[in-house]
Amino acid sequence: MKLKRKRKNKVQIEQVFKEKNSFFLTTASPDGDSVGSMQALGIALQNHGKKASLYFPEPVPENLNFLPGKNAVVSELPAAPLDVMVVMDTGSSRLLFDGDKRGWGKIAKQIVNIDHHPDNDRFGEINCVLPEAASTGEIIFQILTHLNWEITPDIASCLLTAVMADTGIFRYPNVTDSTYSIASSLLKTKIDNGKIARQLYASYSYPYAKLLGRMFSNLKKKHDGKIAWSSLSQEDFAAAEAAEDEGDKMVEQLDILKEVHVFALFREMKDGIIKISLRSRNNLPVNRIASLFGGGGHVQAAGCKIKSTLKEAEQKVIQELDSFFT
Numbered sequence: 001m002k003l004k005r006k007r008k009n010k011v012q013i014e015q016v017f018k019e020k021n022s023f024f025l026t027t028a029s030p031d032g033d034s035v036g037s038m039q040a041l042g043i044a045l046q047n048h049g050k051k052a053s054l055y056f057p058e059p060v061p062e063n064l065n066f067l068p069g070k071n072a073v074v075s076e077l078p079a080a081p082l083d084v085m086v087v088m089d090t091g092s093s094r095l096l097f098d099g100d101k102r103g104w105g106k107i108a109k110q111i112v113n114i115d116h117h118p119d120n121d122r123f124g125e126i127n128c129v130l131p132e133a134a135s136t137g138e139i140i141f142q143i144l145t146h147l148n149w150e151i152t153p154d155i156a157s158c159l160l161t162a163v164m165a166d167t168g169i170f171r172y173p174n175v176t177d178s179t180y181s182i183a184s185s186l187l188k189t190k191i192d193n194g195k196i197a198r199q200l201y202a203s204y205s206y207p208y209a210k211l212l213g214r215m216f217s218n219l220k221k222k223h224d225g226k227i228a229w230s231s232l233s234q235e236d237f238a239a240a241e242a243a244e245d246e247g248d249k250m251v252e253q254l255d256i257l258k259e260v261h262v263f264a265l266f267r268e269m270k271d272g273i274i275k276i277s278l279r280s281r282n283n284l285p286v287n288r289i290a291s292l293f294g295g296g297g298h299v300q301a302a303g304c305k306i307k308s309t310l311k312e313a314e315q316k317v318i319q320e321l322d323s324f325f326t
C-alpha cells in the first residue's frame with residue numbers, strides 16, 4: 001500500500017511539472033544536496049519552457065557557487081502567487097519562513113514537498129518523501145528520468161553534487177545500489193566528478209582551516225572514545241577570524257576518529273543560542289536525541305538548538321548520548 005501511494009505521489013508531481021508553468025523552489029537550509037537539487041530541477045523546468053525562481057533563505061555556501069544555473073536565484077518573495085512552490089530537502093514546514101505557513105498562499109497556489117528526511121511531516125499538498133533515498137538529488141533524478149526529460153551535463157553536475165554531498169562521496173551507510181546506479185547514469189554525461197568532489201571536500205578557506213584546528217584542540221571523549229565531541233565558542237570563531245556559518249558542516253570532520261560511535265559539535269552563536277550537530281555510526285538514532293531538544297533529522301545525522309551556555313548544552317546532550325552506552 002505504502003509503495004503504491006509513494007508511486008502515486010511521484011506521478012502526481014510529474015504531472016504538476018508537466019502542466020504548470022511558474023515555479024518557486026526553496027529549501028530550509030542551503031547545502032550540497034538542497035542547492036544541487038534545486039538547481040537541477042530549476043534548469044530542467046527552464047529547459048521545458050517553464051519559469052523557475054530559486055529562493056534561498058540563507059546565503060548559499062561559497063563552495064557551491066560553481067554550480068550552473070545560478071541566474072534564476074531571487075531574494076524576494078513573488079509579488080503575485082506562482083503556480084507551484086516546490087520545497088526540497090526540508091523535513092518540516094516549521095523550518096520555513098519562521099514556521100509561519102499563513103503567507104504560503106501568497107507565494108504559490110500549490111505546495112509540493114520533495115524530501116528524504118524520515119521525520120518529514122508531510123506539509124505539502126503533494127508529498128514525495130523517500131527516506132530510502134540517500135539524497136533529495138536521487139529523487140529529482142528519478143522524477144526527471146520518469147518524465148523522460150533530458151539529463152543535460154549541467155543538470156548532471158548539480159545532481160552529482162547533491163548525491164556526493166549527502167553521502168560523503170559514497171562513504172556513508174545511506175548509500176544503496178541505486179545511489180551508484182544513479183551516479184553511473186550522471187557520469188555518462190561526461191561531467192567532471194573530480195572537480196565536484198574537490199569543490200565539496202577540498203575547498204577550505206583559511207578561516208575554515210583555522211577553525212577546524214580549534215575544533216580538534218577542543219576535542220573531548222567519553223566511554224573509551226565511543227562518544228566524541230567538541231565545541232566552538234564565540235572566542236574560537238573570533239580567533240580563527242571565521243564567520244559562524246564556517247562551522248555549519250564541521251561536525252563531519254570528526255568522522256575520522258577511530259573508536260567513535262557518536263559524535264557531536266556544539267557551536268555558540270552570537271545570539272546566545274547553542275547549535276548542536278549530532279552524527280552516528282552503526283545506526284544509533286541521534287535524531288531521537290535531537291528531538292528531545294526540539295530538533296530532528298536523520299537516524300545518523302541530526303541537529304537541535306538550545307538556549308544556554310556552551311557548558312550547559314554539552315552537559316545536557318552528552319548525558320542523553322550516554323544512554324546509548326550505559
Ligand SMILES: [Mn+2]
Nearest residue numbers: 033089136166
Ligand atoms: Mn539531503
